[in-house]
Amino acid sequence: MNPNPFAEGCAWVDGQYIPIGEASVPITDMGFSRSDVTYDVVAVWQGGFFRLEDHLDRFERSCLCLRLAPLLDRDALRTVLFECVRRSGLRDAYVEMIATRGVPRAGERDVRRIRNRSYAYAIPYVWIADPELQETGLPLVIARSTERISSRAVDPKVKNFHWGDLVRGLFEAYDRDAHTAVLLDAAGHVTEGPGFNLFCYYRGTLLTPADGVLEGITRRTVLDLATQEGIPARMALFDAATLAEAEEIFITSTAGGIMPVTTLDGAPVGDGKPGLLTCRLRQRYWDAHTAGPWVTPVDYGA
Ligand SMILES: Cc1ncc(COP(=O)(O)O)c(C=O)c1O
Incomplete structure (x- = not known):
């Protein structure tokens, strides 16, 4: 013991x-x-x-x-x-x-x-998707039974415990044999899911929802790394149809980092394997955890 x-x-x-x-x-x-x-x-x-x-x-x-x-x-x-x-x-x-x-x-x-x-x-440390599942990638659904809580009611930029919509989304994902769900807002724009932001690689640009989401620190890190790597990336409003056409999708969270999504609503994303760009960014993300300006070591004493 x-x-x-x-x-x-x-x-x-x-x-x-x-x-x-x-x-x-x-x-x-x-x-x-x-x-x-x-x-x-x-x-x-x-x-x-x-x-x-x-x-x-x-x-x-x-x-x-x-x-x-x-x-x-x-x-x-x-x-x-x-x-x-x-x-x-x-x-x-x-x-x-x-x-x-x-x-x-x-x-x-x-x-x-x-x-x-x-x-x-x-x-x-907590993983939204453990490293083994990240090797194959996550099955994701777009929640159809639950809309993301309006940002005029609960500001998603303020990290909060109003998870009623997100938990409903999770149950919808389980009912549809998926790991997790992303929610749409009232206008049909893609927002975020239980504990994560989302990115998609669409027609040569990395997109992440511009509005109605928590300004995730992992999301910001991905945008920083994309700049360093010369990958076009921007915040934008986009809908489910854009997501369905994306070549790559990944979700981001402090709890798990950059996690590849390989099916959306049961259909393969790209070739159905974790995307090349996703894997490159994920490698850079974890490298940045062991050295560099973002790391503050803990003194554990003797
Ligand atoms: C609703 C929601 N969106 C996004 C995120 C990702 O934020 P971060 O990258 O800062 O962990 C979280 C994290 O818990 C979250 O709860």
């Missing part, structure tokens, strides 16, 4: 570091009861955070948009994230920071008067 009590993960709750299995949220926290919450997830890979400052920037923006004032300032939060990883000893980790509206006093209805709460944790 591993003697480290944090080996399965380490959480920070109420100023204490505790083993992940013991961490909990008060049942009246409005992050839980009202989805009045934002969060961010950053990866640690081979002992280094990837694009940590970009994740902290996005988290701060999300808190501002929801008028949440988290307990921890940026430096204190960074320290907590490092400490969660250090205590767990995990070299490859999924590291989450959360800000909730908090626990109202009995009868309190004025959300301005509730003290906001912060949580954080590190657990072993």
Whole structure:
């Protein structure tokens, strides 16, 4: 048995570091009861955070948009994230920071008067599609039974727990023997799926939805790498027909990186194998995790 009590993960709750299995949220926290919450997830890979400052920037923006004032300032939060990883000893980790509206006093209805709460944790790295499945590529469907929640109702740029539409999309994917689903907006534009952004290679250009999506850090990394590699890439609005004609499709997330899609609605994408461009970008993506400007090493101590 591993003697480290944090080996399965380490959480920070109420100023204490505790083993992940013991961490909990008060049942009246409005992050839980009202989805009045934002969060961010950053990866640690081979002992280094990837694009940590970009994740902290996005988290701060999300808190501002929801008028949440988290307990921890940026430096204190960074320290907590490092400490969660250090205590767990995990070299490859999924590291989450959360800000909730908090626990109202009995009868309190004025959300301005509730003290906001912060949580954080590190657990072993999470894959939307594990590396074996990435070798063959994922079956993806375009959800037909569920529309993406309107961005005028819930701003998708603020990372959120309003996953009702995304989970419905997932069940549709399972019912149609696929791994996951991408959702369309009310106008029929392709948006995103449960935990990922999407790219397609269409007529010589890499496209990713311009609007109605989380501004994923992996998405940004793909755009950065495409620039470095001289691959034409842009954000655009496009519909299901464009996706159906694409030569390559991949999805992107901190939880799994760049993941090839090889069937769409049951039909092969391109030749039905992970695309050449997709594989090239995926290689560059993981290379960038071990050295370079986006990596901040964790000091695990002795
Ligand atoms: C809805 C949604 N879109 C996109 C992403 C991908 O964002 P990132 O690349 O920053 O992980 C996520 C990540 O969890 C997500 O939840």
